[in-house]
Amino acid sequence: MTTEPRLAKPSAFAPGVPRNADLPLTPQPSPGRGSVAFDLPGVHVGTAEYGEGPTGCTVIHLPAGARTAVDARGGAVGMSGGYDYNHAICLAGGSVYGLSAAAGVSDELLSRRKNQTKWDELQLVSGAVIYDFSTRDTAVYPDGELGRAALRWAKEGEFPVGRCGAGRTASAGKVDFGRAEFAGQGAAFGTFGEAKVLVATVVNSVGAVIDRDGRVVRGNYHAGLGARRHPSADYADLVGTEAASVMGNTTLTVMITNVKLTDVELLQVGRQVHSSMHRGIQPFHTLTDGDTMFAMTTDEVELNGIKPTGLGTLASEIAWDAILSAVE
16 A cells, blocks of 8 residues: 555635536546445446536445445434435535435436336435535535436446545545545455455545554654654644644445345444444544444345354454555
């Protein structure tokens, strides 16, 4: 993994910057630096961005639908839907305004169903957003048209990673914003016998990203030192000062498995994996984060040899890989 600094310039938050209505926006592909392959038939992933932002969205589409458990933590959650069954999940930048991207996904799915509105034809879409205005000087946000584009460009078996989609201007390590670095979205996939697990995450955290050797690999970079520090060292130095809290964060995660789990088991495995991510992001679930996990199952295979706790333990390692993938 490269550890070269990737500093994020803080926004000036000047009034009068352009928003969507002020620009002739056209959705653009958002391929990132590459993709992670996964073997979960029926799971499609698409990304799109507005380069004028820059900002983007990521759509995970499961045409057959999947049971879903949501674990939303932190003090600044931005979410729509939150259903216990979904046909698509839309992750986006743009904070509360970016929730309109999920509405665009919903509209596109209605069109694909030939405008059928019978109860059992309704397409359920949940959305969640990160606050990415802090790294750019525009008010452009992912809207319905961008959500529709991401869905139209979705492919089966590939998850784009890097500075793309919802992670287009994500950043990490914000003890002080002058030390933040660009992050992105990442993914990892694992198989354990017949069991399969995909974890994808958009890292836009207060916390810095930590590898398995305990090194800070992204965020909280001190230019004067030419190195990154663990946030705990900086917070210790700030005790007794009037340091301002850095706003504009949130890590969004989607975990998809093919294992048959009860509703209670699915929720608890999701919580277990979400909790484990504090190893790779420190601190995590803070007052100014809106960390949200969508745990989904396609209900295809029985869990043999291990209990749900074991599945959660294995999936937690996949989640750490996904975090590291996001910041390469």
